Amino acid sequence: MKHIVIVGATSAIAEQCARLWLVQEPARLVLLARDAGRVARLATDLRVRHPQAAIETVAADFDDAQAIAAQVAAIVAHAPVDIVLIAHGWLPDQTGCQQDIACCRQALLINGVSPLLYAEAFAQHMERAGHGRLALIGSVAGDRGRKSNYIYGAAKGMVARYAEGLQHRFAASGVRVVLVKPGPTATPMTAHMPGQGSMASAAEVALRIVRGVERGQAVVYAPPRWRVIMWVIRHLPAVVFNRLDI
Amino acid sequence: MKGVYSWGRLALEPHRVIDLHDPAELAAQLEHNRPGIAYGLGRSYGDACLAPGDTLWRTPGLGRLIAFDAQTGVLHCEAGVTLREIQRLFMPRGWMLPVTPGTQWVTVGGAIANDVHGKNHHRFGSFGDHVRALRLLRTDGQQIECGPRQEPGWFAATLGGIGLTGLIVSASLQLRRIDSPWLTVQTLPYASLEEFFALSDASEMDWEHTVSWIDCFSRGGRGIFMRANPAPAGLAAPAPGREKRVPWTPPLSLVNRWSLPAFNLAYYALQRRHVGRERQVAHEPFSCPLDQVQEWNRLYGPHGFYQYQSVVPRRDAQAALAAMLDAIARSGEGSFLAVLKTFGERRSLGMLGFPQPGVTLALDFPNRGARTHRLFASLDAIVREAGGKLYLAKDARMPRALFEAGYPELNGFQSWRDHGMRSSMSRRLMGD
Numbered sequence: 001m002k003h004i005v006i007v008g009a010t011s012a013i014a015e016q017c018a019r020l021w022l023v024q025e026p027a028r029l030v031l032l033a034r035d036a037g038r039v040a041r042l043a044t045d046l047r048v049r050h051p052q053a054a055i056e057t058v059a060a061d062f063d064d065a066q067a068i069a070a071q072v073a074a075i076v077a078h079a080p081v082d083i084v085l086i087a088h089g090w091l092p093d094q095t096g097c098q099q100d101i102a103c104c105r106q107a108l109l110i111n112g113v114s115p116l117l118y119a120e121a122f123a124q125h126m127e128r129a130g131h132g133r134l135a136l137i138g139s140v141a142g143d144r145g146r147k148s149n150y151i152y153g154a155a156k157g158m159v160a161r162y163a164e165g166l167q168h169r170f171a172a173s174g175v176r177v178v179l180v181k182p183g184p185t186a187t188p189m190t191a192h193m194p195g196q197g198s199m200a201s202a203a204e205v206a207l208r209i210v211r212g213v214e215r216g217q218a219v220v221y222a223p224p225r226w227r228v229i230m231w232v233i234r235h236l237p238a239v240v241f242n243r244l245d246i
Numbered sequence: 247m248k249g250v251y252s253w254g255r256l257a258l259e260p261h262r263v264i265d266l267h268d269p270a271e272l273a274a275q276l277e278h279n280r281p282g283i284a285y286g287l288g289r290s291y292g293d294a295c296l297a298p299g300d301t302l303w304r305t306p307g308l309g310r311l312i313a314f315d316a317q318t319g320v321l322h323c324e325a326g327v328t329l330r331e332i333q334r335l336f337m338p339r340g341w342m343l344p345v346t347p348g349t350q351w352v353t354v355g356g357a358i359a360n361d362v363h364g365k366n367h368h369r370f371g372s373f374g375d376h377v378r379a380l381r382l383l384r385t386d387g388q389q390i391e392c393g394p395r396q397e398p399g400w401f402a403a404t405l406g407g408i409g410l411t412g413l414i415v416s417a418s419l420q421l422r423r424i425d426s427p428w429l430t431v432q433t434l435p436y437a438s439l440e441e442f443f444a445l446s447d448a449s450e451m452d453w454e455h456t457v458s459w460i461d462c463f464s465r466g467g468r469g470i471f472m473r474a475n476p477a478p479a480g481l482a483a484p485a486p487g488r489e490k491r492v493p494w495t496p497p498l499s500l501v502n503r504w505s506l507p508a509f510n511l512a513y514y515a516l517q518r519r520h521v522g523r524e525r526q527v528a529h530e531p532f533s534c535p536l537d538q539v540q541e542w543n544r545l546y547g548p549h550g551f552y553q554y555q556s557v558v559p560r561r562d563a564q565a566a567l568a569a570m571l572d573a574i575a576r577s578g579e580g581s582f583l584a585v586l587k588t589f590g591e592r593r594s595l596g597m598l599g600f601p602q603p604g605v606t607l608a609l610d611f612p613n614r615g616a617r618t619h620r621l622f623a624s625l626d627a628i629v630r631e632a633g634g635k636l637y638l639a640k641d642a643r644m645p646r647a648l649f650e651a652g653y654p655e656l657n658g659f660q661s662w663r664d665h666g667m668r669s670s671m672s673r674r675l676m677g678d
Contacts, residue, residue, distance in 0.1 A: 037270065045310035048321075049335055188267050188307070197248065 008088025012187035016206030026052035032060040072121035112155030176216035255550035259298035267307035280666030286353035292642030293670035325355030341421040355414040360639040361406035361599040368590030374405040385666025403662030406596025428477035433520035484528035491540040499547035555608035558634030566632035581609035597655040
């Protein structure tokens with residue numbers, strides 16, 4: 001049985017990934033999340049869908065490095081891990097962050113530092129096993145800082161640079177690191193944003209992630225059109241870019 | 247505020263849209279945003295799922311399964327789970343929903359609130375006949391567990407109650423055992439309504455599914471009758487079909503009086519090929535042929551379309567149907583998707599449920615304004631004369647008098663209503 005771990009399992013995208021992986025084959029699935037009630041509800045759903053799968057839940061503390069190390073050690077002690085998806089995130093209010101650096105700190109912690117700590121903890125074990133796929137959810141917001149959400153973007157940019165480093169480190173090994181960059185996705189996280197109707201669905205993004213992980217793709221834009229859009233945005237000269245209200 | 251359509255795409259009107267995800271937060275989300283109505287996948291054709299200016303509580307986020315008993319086949323799930331998901335998960339395990347409507351893109355909550363039916367009504371009744379229990383949340387925070395035996399009053403009001411008794415949060419559904427995901431299908435042409443009735447009568451004993459397509463442009467009522475039974479075990483699982491999508495809304499209806507006769511002729515010719523031999527068809531394409539083309543409702547163009555689905559008691563059905571077909575022919579309008587089917591003896595358990603003994607005819611008409619409404623007025627008169635009624639899940643325009651005549655339990659229903667729940671339909675037909 002494949003051993004799959006999802007950190008931040010109650011995120012809408014993560015939940016869809018879990019469903020897709022279990023449709024492929026009954027796996028041993030470990031779900032980490034902060035909210036014990038919500039993750040229990042998710043685990044129950046997955047068990048009813050796939051009675052042959054083995055599903056565990058772990059209550060996670062996303063900003064305690066020692067707790068993270070201990071959780072990860074306990075998970076890999078069972079069996080080496082085949083796939084890890086690190087999916088937790090929180091979309092802060094940009095203006096709120098600008099006015100209150102405590103909000104800013106929280107956003108950087110949850111979207112940047114915490115995913116890295118989890119990834120680093122799993123990376124150690126994967127390196128020793130010489131095997132595994134580690135997927136991190138970054139964002140198109142990490143591709144270029146924009147005034148409308150650069151705090152979130154900075155944290156996601158950090159995830160991207162980190163993934164790059166990890167890919168370099170594991171280039172010669174059997175470990176694959178996949179950086180996912182979803183565009184705006186219709187999930188509870190973006191429910192307050194205008195234009196949710198035209199966003200990609202969590203299920204569509206999840207399908208890209210699952211395929212990207214299967215292929216060991218270095219960078220997955222989801223949906224793929226964001227690769228082109230972000231290429232353009234990254235290459236806009238500052239004189240033009242600074243005039244845009246984005 | 248966000249513009250939302252129902253399936254008929256008649257008008258894009260602004261709503262305050264609230265996505266429901268977490269059962270723990272529902273009570274607050276209802277109480278703070280009432281009045282409004284629950285909105286699942288928006289497959290109601292008319293205005294049962296719309297409430298312009300008010301709230302739409304979107305339910306697909308309530309999409310978790312809660313329990314399945316592999317001994318009894320009872321599935322407990324949240325109300326936003328789609329029938330398609332249930333079928334796709336459980337058919338490989340030898341279980342399926344006993345009743346599915348013409349599309350699987352509906353939520354469990356929507357299926358209950360409209361007490362939907364399928365092609366096997368004469369054998370399995372309607373969706374509500376297989377609901378063991380449901381949980382209702384009122385906008386004042388009250389929670390009610392009800393079912394056919396527990397709190398039957400609440401159950402009867404909620405089943406077919408188009409969302410007006412509160413939010414359906416979860417339900418327990420009785421699935422049925424199946425040996426195979428396939429059906430054995432026979433296709434038989436008929437040349438007149440008499441032949442249709444003879445075929446229906448001859449088939450209901452021995453065939454689980456019966457349905458027919460009738461050609462509105464033919465004099466006398468020629469059509470194609472299909473009947474099906476579960477196939478024996480042993481065939482491989484069907485490959486899921488490729489999904490197509492209508493990519494955008496054409497500037498005018500592609501279903502119109504020039505294209506319709508051609509469509510109907512082509513459909514008739516295509517179906518004729520199947521006459522005289524038995525085919526194996528998977529459940530999904532047999533029960534829900536239109537599910538293979540996503541957003542087919544866009545074909546009707548920017549003005550949308552109406553569906554007119556009536557049921558008339560069997561006694562005068564043949565004369566009523568003949569009169570309706572005649573009225574359609576005289577109006578110069580026409581319908582491509584004309585579905586004719588007999589219901590069995592089981593009346594819906596819901597106070598406002600649709601299925602009742604008789605014959606049901608469903609017709610789609612592009613919205614051509616006053617012309618279309620003139621035709622509806624003459625169809626209404628025939629339905630009322632025959633003692634029939636129209637299906638709320640499809641309706642966007644019936645006059646209040648026809649509603650009151652067709653739904654005698656309306657007065658009883660009113661006392662079960664949640665007054666934080668209201669829709670365009672409830673305002674139109676019940677005054678609030």
